[in-house]
Amino acid sequence: MSAISIRGPYSGGRNQRTLIIIGASALIVATIIVTVSVLVTRSDSNVELTLEEKVHQILEDSPVIDGHNDLPWNIRRLAYNDLRRVNFSEDLTQNAIWGKDDSTHTDIPRLRKGHVGAQFWVAYTSCTSQFKDSVEQTLEQIDVIKRLVDKYPEDLQFATSADDIENAIANKKIASLVAVEGGHSMQFSFGILRNLYAMGARYMTLTHSCNTPWADASPVDAKNPILLPESDGLSEYGLRIVKEMNRLGMMVDLSHVSQRTMEKALNHSVAPVIFSHSSARAICDHHRNVPDSVLEQVRKTNSLVMVNFYNGFIRCDGQRANISDVVEHIEHIRGVTGPDHIGIGGDFDGVDSVPEGLEDVSKYPDLIKALLETGNWTDEDLKKLSGQNLIRVFRAVEEVRDSLKGQEPEQDAIKAEELEKYKVNLTCITAKFERLQPQQLLKTRREAPAELQLREL
Structure with missing residues (x-):
């Protein structure tokens, strides 16, 4: 005789329902875990991404x-x-x-x-x-x-x-x-x-x-x-x-x-x-x-x-x-x-x-x-x-x-000769440009520090 028959007709039914509920709950939890796992996989790894x-x-x-x-x-x-x-x-x-x-x-x-x-x-x-x-x-x-x-x-x-x-x-x-x-x-x-x-x-x-x-x-x-x-x-x-x-x-x-x-x-x-x-x-x-x-x-x-x-x-x-x-x-x-x-x-x-x-x-x-x-x-x-x-x-x-915070800003003006060399029309420009005659330019280079001489050349 089975154990179920010893417990009576209603006892076995309640146990079955309990087992079904427990099983269903376990299935839901497992589904959630798998779903979360998939989502994590899709967000943390490119393998599953389209x-x-x-x-x-x-x-x-x-x-x-x-x-x-x-x-x-x-x-x-x-x-x-x-x-x-x-x-x-x-x-x-x-x-x-x-x-x-x-x-x-x-x-x-x-x-x-x-x-x-x-x-x-x-x-x-x-x-x-x-x-x-x-x-x-x-x-x-x-x-x-x-x-x-x-x-x-x-x-x-x-x-x-x-x-x-x-x-x-x-x-x-x-x-x-x-x-x-x-x-x-x-x-x-x-x-x-x-x-x-x-x-x-x-x-x-x-x-x-x-x-x-x-x-x-x-x-x-x-x-x-x-x-x-x-x-x-x-x-x-x-x-x-x-x-x-x-x-x-x-x-x-x-x-x-x-x-x-x-x-x-x-x-x-x-x-x-x-x-x-x-x-x-x-x-x-x-x-x-x-x-x-x-x-x-x-x-x-x-x-x-x-x-x-x-x-x-x-x-x-x-x-x-x-x-x-x-x-x-x-x-x-x-x-x-x-x-x-x-x-x-x-x-x-x-x-x-x-x-x-x-x-x-x-x-x-x-x-x-x-x-x-x-x-x-x-x-x-x-x-x-x-x-x-x-x-x-x-x-x-x-x-x-x-x-370069300690470096001074550039302050020199462009030479008028440099603009004229490239045929810039200065008639529409009122700004004053530095002009140096050849003798003045030579004197400036001789008296200037080596760094400035190199730059001017």
Whole structure:
């Protein structure tokens, strides 16, 4: 006779129900443990993540820090710097004016979708303003950047340091920095350079598409040059501008400059430099791109190349580029410099033709996904590309600034002869320039300390 029959008809039923309840409870607990285990696995290890989840995780950990966006120029061009004319918290693809313009790629919703954590907004003025009102226009563009940030405080946060960038990202804001594109924005005045820095400018591109009296621009390297070299890359005065930027803590940007200018700046700067929006010349032989010999210097000096998305710099055969072409540039640069010296500088809102798949600032995750699909990139390398490399270089520039605190600011005026040598029209300029007759110059050199004699020579 079974034990159950001895206990009676109801006793066995209660025990069975108890066992069922205990078993069910154990099953629920086990399910919870397995579920938590799976979730932990998915969050702590990439093994179980989908490609899209992996991209999201990478950009959550290291949001995109883009080196170059010309939105302020489009605000000037399309809205006359009147921020009441356009709402950047809306999808501007639906805007009657902005949505039909091939050169507009940016608004806050798309920046958020693109996981942008920091953006260098460019205070750009055309080379046609050189020796005219370039300084005035640059000040206006810095003003519109600051007003833009002030108008959208829920999304944008003004930044002037590497710490500021990290603080903004921690606050779920888009760090917004000022960049100056073209040395003509400071003309040839150390005082103006220092004031641009005081207003928040944290890099200056040494030239745009025109030579300055102290630096040569990239068109001197074109196959059919439209400019002639005038300063052997950088004149002595140009080298002093680089020195003063080092002292200030302003990053030296070598996009748009000639190869000789790149080489001399890399050799002279005591801080790492950046190329805020340039690609690989070995892939597309355009004078705006960076040759391999310079990429080697980038690696040796701990500097940074931020890849540009403009179609004409990505493909040189006249065909429209696609996201795979951009991947090719990125992989080539990494192959020369290693993963610590490459970043992203899309040049959105500054160009009218972009690669298929990278149509606007929302598409950065697609680029990260395309790189992941190659199988050549670790998560850590992609985090360096997306923003960590820029933070590292920015901190290094700040460290050099701090180490030079005892150094006096540059105070010498550019020589009138130097301006006249480059046929600068001084009729619109009322500033006084130092003039030295040959006999005076010789006497000055003889009496000066050896360091000054070398500098003057």
